[in-house]
Amino acid sequence: MENKNYTPVFDDNEMKTVEYHKSKYPAQMAAVMPLLWMIQEKYGWISTDAMKYVGDLLKLPHDHVLGVATFYSMYFKKPVGKYHLQICTNVSCMLCGGYDIFNHISRKLGIKNKEITPDGIFSIEEVECLGSCATAPMLQINNKEFHEKLTTEEADKLLENLRNSN
Amino acid sequence: MEKIILKDIPDLDKISVYESNGGYAAWKKVLSQMKPEEVIEEVKKSGLRGRGGACFPTGLKWSFMPKGNEKPKYLCCNGDESEPGSFKDREIFEKNPHQFIEGALIAAYSMGIKAVYVYIRGEYWKWINIMEECVSDAYKNGYIGKNILGSGYSVEMYVHKGAGAYICGEESSLMNSLEGKRGYPRVKPPFPAAVGVWGNPTTINNIETLANVPEIINKGAEWFSKIGEPKHPGTLLFGVSGHVNKPGVYELPTGIPLMTLINDYCGGVKNGKDFKMIIPGGSSMPPLTKEESLTMKMDAESLKAVGSAIGTAGVMVMNEDTDIVHVLQRITKFYYHESCGQCTPCREGCGWMLKVLNRIMDGTGRHSDLDLLISVAENIEGNTICALGDAAAWPVKWTIRKFRKEFEAKIKEDKTGLPAVNKVHGLRKSEEYMTISDHTEQVKVEKLMGKVQELTQNEDVKRFSS
Numbered sequence: 001m002e003n004k005n006y007t008p009v010f011d012d013n014e015m016k017t018v019e020y021h022k023s024k025y026p027a028q029m030a031a032v033m034p035l036l037w038m039i040q041e042k043y044g045w046i047s048t049d050a051m052k053y054v055g056d057l058l059k060l061p062h063d064h065v066l067g068v069a070t071f072y073s074m075y076f077k078k079p080v081g082k083y084h085l086q087i088c089t090n091v092s093c094m095l096c097g098g099y100d101i102f103n104h105i106s107r108k109l110g111i112k113n114k115e116i117t118p119d120g121i122f123s124i125e126e127v128e129c130l131g132s133c134a135t136a137p138m139l140q141i142n143n144k145e146f147h148e149k150l151t152t153e154e155a156d157k158l159l160e161n162l163r164n165s166n
Numbered sequence: 167m168e169k170i171i172l173k174d175i176p177d178l179d180k181i182s183v184y185e186s187n188g189g190y191a192a193w194k195k196v197l198s199q200m201k202p203e204e205v206i207e208e209v210k211k212s213g214l215r216g217r218g219g220a221c222f223p224t225g226l227k228w229s230f231m232p233k234g235n236e237k238p239k240y241l242c243c244n245g246d247e248s249e250p251g252s253f254k255d256r257e258i259f260e261k262n263p264h265q266f267i268e269g270a271l272i273a274a275y276s277m278g279i280k281a282v283y284v285y286i287r288g289e290y291w292k293w294i295n296i297m298e299e300c301v302s303d304a305y306k307n308g309y310i311g312k313n314i315l316g317s318g319y320s321v322e323m324y325v326h327k328g329a330g331a332y333i334c335g336e337e338s339s340l341m342n343s344l345e346g347k348r349g350y351p352r353v354k355p356p357f358p359a360a361v362g363v364w365g366n367p368t369t370i371n372n373i374e375t376l377a378n379v380p381e382i383i384n385k386g387a388e389w390f391s392k393i394g395e396p397k398h399p400g401t402l403l404f405g406v407s408g409h410v411n412k413p414g415v416y417e418l419p420t421g422i423p424l425m426t427l428i429n430d431y432c433g434g435v436k437n438g439k440d441f442k443m444i445i446p447g448g449s450s451m452p453p454l455t456k457e458e459s460l461t462m463k464m465d466a467e468s469l470k471a472v473g474s475a476i477g478t479a480g481v482m483v484m485n486e487d488t489d490i491v492h493v494l495q496r497i498t499k500f501y502y503h504e505s506c507g508q509c510t511p512c513r514e515g516c517g518w519m520l521k522v523l524n525r526i527m528d529g530t531g532r533h534s535d536l537d538l539l540i541s542v543a544e545n546i547e548g549n550t551i552c553a554l555g556d557a558a559a560w561p562v563k564w565t566i567r568k569f570r571k572e573f574e575a576k577i578k579e580d581k582t583g584l585p586a587v588n589k590v591h592g593l594r595k596s597e598e599y600m601t602i603s604d605h606t607e608q609v610k611v612e613k614l615m616g617k618v619q620e621l622t623q624n625e626d627v628k629r630f631s632s
Contacts, residue, residue: 026238072331072349095493128504129248130289133252133253136407143289144292
């Protein structure tokens with residue numbers, strides 16, 4: 001990916017959101033998770049400079065922010081593809097073919113777990129239960145939309161659609 | 167059967183629809199007619215028990231909160247829901263979010279709480295958006311905020327988004343996460359009711375628990391206590407997944423026979439197959455064999471009697487073709503991934519158990535491995551700060567005990583030739599003490615040595631070397 005380490009800046013509007021998040025909690029430190037989310041929404045992943053930036057905004061030691069960012073699996077500490085496919089392989093999905101979906105997509109894109117395609121469009125990750133057990137197997141894109149009750153054909157179609165919409 | 171939470175009313179997530187179906191009536195009743203102690207007493211009488219897994223009596227939990235207002239008090243609503251196989255809170259957020267909000271407000275009033283935090287797992291992006299909208303609608307209609315409905319009582323409600331950590335469903339870990347720290351569980355005591363979030367008295371309740379409260383206020387404790395099993399009254403949201411024809415969330419009274427749930431509601435096992443194993447309450451709970459399942463009733467006491475637990479009522483059904491060893495390996499992989507790393511037994515033990523299960527799956531397992539796994543599991547259990555250690559140990563211990571033959575079938579030949587007895591603690595110098603990587607190394611070396619021997623037997627090589 002081209003932007004190996006970026007320097008983040010929030011504009012005035014975003015700074016208002018920062019102030020709102022600070023006001024929700026009795027202590028500033030609590031706003032660290034919402035702020036990291038804001039960074040990830042804007043830049044796609046969280047760089048070291050971004051962690052320092054959040055630390056400065058909340059008057060927290062930088063290593064505290066690093067500690068938080070690395071503890072939670074949904075914060076990306078490295079760039080991911082434009083479409084980050086998070087495929088569940090936990091028990092309920094596994095019973096319904098979660099690994100088939102994972103291996104199929106992995107083979108199709110020619111990448112392994114936590115790798116990015118050379119064009120930067122796709123990356124895949126094997127994730128733990130996403131609470132979609134009745135509609136297994138499933139995948140989530142960029143921590144957002146759920147795609148449930150998948151078959152390999154539907155997975156193909158999904159990849160095709162994403163590639164075309166790019 | 168009348169439903170308490172997942173009512174068959176369309177668009178109940180809209181505040182106007184909820185209001186026209188008797189919504190927020192309990193909240194109005196509480197504010198105008200009931201004292202906080204009366205609310206707690208009513209919930210106590212109803213026999214409502216927590217729906218997050220531990221089944222602790224809710225009214226009792228609320229009564230632990232200190233009276234008076236010297237310190238601010240907080241309510242955390244636990245919507246982290248990361249237990250594999252459970253997906254019920256998501257259904258509440260989607261189908262009846264306002265009933266949960268109403269319940270949380272009533273709970274807050276009964277304990278004199280000024281701020282409510284709704285902690286929802288970060289993966290539930292769609293449902294977080296729904297909840298944020300619902301909370302803001304409730305603010306607009308005057309159910310949350312300052313001097314609510316002229317009662318003089320004020321409370322704030324905020325939605326907090328998690329970021330993907332199973333451990334944050336543990337109450338003390340949730341509090342650390344809410345404070346903006348790593349989600350490390352805290353040592354108890356002090357309990358949250360004394361020292362909770364930001365050092366202040368805190369109560370943590372599951373989403374489903376709170377969603378039950380408005381109907382208890384509306385219809386009375388006696389009505390509620392007569393639903394289902396007397397010792398664990400009410401309904402449960404059973405989330406059924408795995409090899410069944412109609413997986414989904416079913417709201418049914420406690421004490422319903424497991425077979426009724428699976429055959430009558432879920433349409434039986436897929437493809438007309440038989441089932442082999444059922445996990446009754448999310449992946450942490452000890453599994454049930456077919457024989458146990460046939461007569462099992464789904465409530466806290468009945469499951470406790472056979473050494474399992476109702477947990478989050480996430481029922482996972484596995485058919486006769488399921489590879490039990492693979493299932494256990496996957497479950498253990500989950501706990502290894504999710505262990506927060508604070509306590510050595512859990513952090514290291516989960517890794518050991520996974521490595522041993524990996525080698526059984528690879529076909530390089532040993533007969534002594536099964537007892538070794540149980541021994542590791544028993545050394546994790548009870549030796550950690552939070553219950554994640556137990557949650558990781560129980561499935562390993564009980565799956566091996568109940569399905570030992572499945573595991574033995576995988577260990578066809580023991581490459582080490584050790585007896586099938588666990589001598590871990592006795593064999594000081596044996597290879598039993600080797601680490602797992604040593605073992606795979608040894609297999610590699612043995613293979614290599616075999617090749618060398620083959621070569622030395624070769625006539626051409628003999629001639630060449632001489």
